[in-house]
Amino acid sequence: MLASRAAARRCYRTSKILLSLSSPRRLHALAQSKFLQVSEEVREAVATGKPVVALESTIYTHGFPYPESVSLATLLEAVVRANGGVPATIGILNGVARVGLNAEDLIALASTAETKDALKVSRRDLGYICGLGLAGKQLHGGTTVSGTMVLAHLAGIKVFGTGGLGGVHRGGENSMDISADLTELGRTPVAVVSSGCKSFLDIPRTLEYLETEGVCVGTFADGRQGQVDFPAFFTRESGLKSPKTIQDEAEAAAIIYAQSNLPVASGLHFANPVPIEHSIPKVEMDKIIEEALRLAEEEGYQGSDNTPFVLAKIKQLSGGKSVVANRALVEANVQRATRVAVELSKLEQANKTISDRHMPALSGTVGADQATSERNSTAGVFDEKLDKVDVLVAGSLAVDLSCDHATPAGEKNVKPISETSNPATITQSLGGVGYNVAIASKYLGSSVLFCSVVKDDLSGRAALQALQKEGLSVAVQKLPASSDARTAQYVAVNDAKKDLVLAMADMGIMELPEKALDFEEFWEPKLARTKPQWVIVDANWSPDVLAKWVSVAKKHGARVAFEPVSTAKSRRLFSRSAGTNAPISSSTSVPNHTVSLAAPNQFELAAMYTAARGNGLFDSEGWWRIIDAMGMSSAGSRDRLVAMTTNPLVDQGIPQQSIQLLPFIPCIITKLGAQGVLVTQLLPPGDPRLTSPDSAPYILTRAPTSDDLIGGVYMRLFPPAAVLEEKDIVSVNGAGDTLLGAVITGLVKGTKAVEDIIPIAQQASLKTLKSAGGVSSEISSLKSSLTITGSA
Numbered sequence: 133m134l135a136s137r138a139a140a141r142r143c144y145r146t147s148k149i150l151l152s153l154s155s156p157r158r159l160h161a162l163a164q165s166k167f168l169q170v171s172e173e174v175r176e177a178v179a180t181g182k183p184v185v186a187l188e189s190t191i192y193t194h195g196f197p198y199p200e201s202v203s204l205a206t207l208l209e210a211v212v213r214a215n216g217g218v219p220a221t222i223g224i225l226n227g228v229a230r231v232g233l234n235a236e237d238l239i240a241l242a243s244t245a246e247t248k249d250a251l252k253v254s255r256r257d258l259g260y261i262c263g264l265g266l267a268g269k270q271l272h273g274g275t276t277v278s279g280t281m282v283l284a285h286l287a288g289i290k291v292f293g294t295g296g297l298g299g300v301h302r303g304g305e306n307s308m309d310i311s312a313d314l315t316e317l318g319r320t321p322v323a324v325v326s327s328g329c330k331s332f333l334d335i336p337r338t339l340e341y342l343e344t345e346g347v348c349v350g351t352f353a354d355g356r357q358g359q360v361d362f363p364a365f366f367t368r369e370s371g372l373k374s375p376k377t378i379q380d381e382a383e384a385a386a387i388i389y390a391q392s393n394l395p396v397a398s399g400l401h402f403a404n405p406v407p408i409e410h411s412i413p414k415v416e417m418d419k420i421i422e423e424a425l426r427l428a429e430e431e432g433y434q435g436s437d438n439t440p441f442v443l444a445k446i447k448q449l450s451g452g453k454s455v456v457a458n459r460a461l462v463e464a465n466v467q468r469a470t471r472v473a474v475e476l477s478k479l480e481q482a483n484k485t486i487s488d489r490h491m492p493a494l495s496g497t498v499g500a501d502q503a504t505s506e507r508n509s510t511a512g513v514f515d516e517k518l519d520k521v522d523v524l525v526a527g528s529l530a531v532d533l534s535c536d537h538a539t540p541a542g543e544k545n546v547k548p549i550s551e552t553s554n555p556a557t558i559t560q561s562l563g564g565v566g567y568n569v570a571i572a573s574k575y576l577g578s579s580v581l582f583c584s585v586v587k588d589d590l591s592g593r594a595a596l597q598a599l600q601k602e603g604l605s606v607a608v609q610k611l612p613a614s615s616d617a618r619t620a621q622y623v624a625v626n627d628a629k630k631d632l633v634l635a636m637a638d639m640g641i642m643e644l645p646e647k648a649l650d651f652e653e654f655w656e657p658k659l660a661r662t663k664p665q666w667v668i669v670d671a672n673w674s675p676d677v678l679a680k681w682v683s684v685a686k687k688h689g690a691r692v693a694f695e696p697v698s699t700a701k702s703r704r705l706f707s708r709s710a711g712t713n714a715p716i717s718s719s720t721s722v723p724n725h726t727v728s729l730a731a732p733n734q735f736e737l738a739a740m741y742t743a744a745r746g747n748g749l750f751d752s753e754g755w756w757r758i759i760d761a762m763g764m765s766s767a768g769s770r771d772r773l774v775a776m777t778t779n780p781l782v783d784q785g786i787p788q789q790s791i792q793l794l795p796f797i798p799c800i801i802t803k804l805g806a807q808g809v810l811v812t813q814l815l816p817p818g819d820p821r822l823t824s825p826d827s828a829p830y831i832l833t834r835a836p837t838s839d840d841l842i843g844g845v846y847m848r849l850f851p852p853a854a855v856l857e858e859k860d861i862v863s864v865n866g867a868g869d870t871l872l873g874a875v876i877t878g879l880v881k882g883t884k885a886v887e888d889i890i891p892i893a894q895q896a897s898l899k900t901l902k903s904a905g906g907v908s909s910e911i912s913s914l915k916s917s918l919t920i921t922g923s924a
Contacts, residue, residue, distance in 0.1 A: 166262075166266055167228060167262045168228070168231070168286065169229070172637055172638055174218065174232035175287075176635075179701070181480050183216060184219075185466065185469050187209070187280075188274070188294050189273075190253075191295055191462065192205050192223075193242070197246070198243050198244075199242075199246075202243060205241075208221075208462065215471055220232045220289055221233040222275050222284060224253055224271070224272060224273030227262055227265015229283050240272070250273055252273070252274055253273035253274065253279045254275075254316075255282050255312055255316060277313040277324065281399065284322050285320050290473070290476060291388070291469050291476065292323065293325045293326075294466075295326060295327065295465065297311065297326050298312070299338035300334045300340075303334075304334055305337070307434075314341050314347075317342060317401060318347055319397065319398060320399050321395070323399065323402060324402070326402075326403065326465055327403065327404055328365055331366055332424060335370050335372055339372065339375065345398065348375075349375045350384070350387070350403070351374035351377060351402075351405065352378050352379075352403065353378065359373050359377055361373060361374060363403050364414070366417050367412055367413070384402050387400060388476055389479045402472070406457055406461040407460050407461065410456060410460040412453055427445055513607070520662055521662045521663075522578040522665055523570075523573050523578045523664055523668060524582075524664040524668070525570035525581070525582050526583040527566015527672060527673070528584060528670060528697075530620035530621055531591045531619060532623075533558060533623045534559045534560075534561070535623065536627075536628070537554055537556055538557055546627045546628035546629055548633060561598075565695055565697050566584055566668075566695075567584070568906055569876075570668075572872075572907045574603075575907065575909055576896065576912065578880055581606070581662050582605065583655055585641055587611045587618055588611065589613060589618060596610070607654070607655060607658045609649060611641070620638060620641050623637075639672060645676055646676045651680055659684060659690070666693055666880060667681065667692050668693045668695060668876060669682060669694055670697050671701035671702055675704045692729075694729070694730040696730065696733075705727065705743070706747055729876075730797045731800075731868070731872040732803070733802065738786075740789075744792075744796065755795050758794070776847050776849065777810060778807070780807075781804070786802060787812065790847075791812060794814040799886060800812045808851045808852045808894075809850045811849075811886055814846075817835070817841070817843040821846060821885075822844050830846050833845045846887075850890050850894065853894035853897070870900040870911060871893045874896045884918065895917075896908075
């Protein structure tokens, strides 16, 4: 047994007790609100491990003339999509940093090439342009390589495709004219695919500087054998051998993957030579560059004015060939970057390390000041006759549209055709994690109050009308029609076999900060009045609203269940909420925990573990007090965990992670899909399961009888209720939400322990899997099963 914290630390650090996953990157603490917005498409792609490629914007604002700049912007995004990626063009619009520009935004930014009123924004300029925006001077800006890298990293994007790097200018040893791109590569872990630095720069000193900064530089072999030249932008050869040679995109992805898991906090540069047919011969290019540089010196162009002048002269002296080469190499680099991102996504999916992606918790599209001024006109829907409920569910409500491709008679193609109209069967239903949990609880016999937010728009009114037909008691805030927010919507485009082709989600309304919502005047009085036993909160809320729900529930004596929603949003439970230095769930004084139960899947569990560890919660005195009391043996713990679960689960660190989170969440129900459900519980002293022969196989550890906080750890792996054929699965939407609704319903009945409820909850999930349109109403047939007395 571990007799002291010191012993526990030694065992923990040598991985003899709890074998954890490799150390994750520390999450970025980013103050959200007015300064950074990440599009919903990019957020969803990063969170789910899809290949995302960052694209810079100075190439549009300062590189190509209008309207060619708009055409290029559209082309490069199309290149990313055609190669299987999600484009994330980055720029500054009206003083706000944007990651993932839509078509209108791209046009607005690219058109500044004509007016020449956009700023060139590197790392040093981000605070300046965003600060001026806050002060009322809203400017547009094109982000350079360094500026783009900073914002891409904050959004969790690992691959960036661009034209060329900045570098050390000729004579830089005296002028100290060195691009910020190089230092950015030395401190920001983003892989940049470009055609090297501009060839009129000092390429040898540029490579030397990158080496000093600790940046791995490699050049794609592009079919060549042996060591290859580092490219010189317009020319495939520079006369300098590349420090490293990269054979293909799979090798590049493997390098990114390895570096991000070591972790090494510096970037990577993969040089992609200009396509052969557009490469300008080195001898010819050298002469053009020498003449352009001579003219720049003669006419006194220095500093930031030097590069635009030299590029203009190179264009003139090459007869326009430099522009053609520039456009070709940019397109080739973006294509190469996308293929690298696709290979990286495959690696992350195969190794189940998507949870390493990080995302900022963004506020919604409604400005806080605007929402505050409109607060008095915010309406809501609530049945004033409602006095008492078993469960309050606080979470997302969305209008779901499912567009199933209808293959015309005689055609064999089951997939819709892009860039044109397709015949389809379109159905509309209510969705959202919060709604699914609420309706599942209602079907199974709980009295439920569902709390959410919509806008007074067409979708919002339709959603409220549908809720009324369901007979679900609600407390839904309705933002005024003048609000910039929109009722949450999810659109799925399916092929004729009903397999997903494309999905779009707009959940920005759930990201609104607390001050944009009327929490204390609208929701808290309802909670105080209805006195629920349980409050179920989903992670779609912004961190400060999530923290408010948890604290208010505890204040009014309710137990809290947490639904993580996604890998990215699951971290919010251990995020630092607005106005406090403490994570939302940081109490380790069992039984005075803030959250009583959580129901993550295995990827969400890993993300929660990562966030708790990254925020230092495993270094607290309270955490070690509980871990010590568990009495885990330093020998044989792996064998014990394998015996109680499975070898693959232990190899993935799933039971270990759940144990280490028990001091914060004493009951964790991990949904494992085809592998079943893992229940891990921290038992109180005197719990009858500690001495019950029936429970003996599932007691992992027992605390000393003298311990007044915990009695032991209960762990049990439930096999799946059934293994369905693919043809029998109608929809996966709502299956996990159904399970949580069933578990909480069983608990509010007060007659069953969690382990007695799980098999019934699995049956309910099974019915939802076999049903179209979310949670199946057929689960109501299980209502009586949850009220039959089981073991205590």
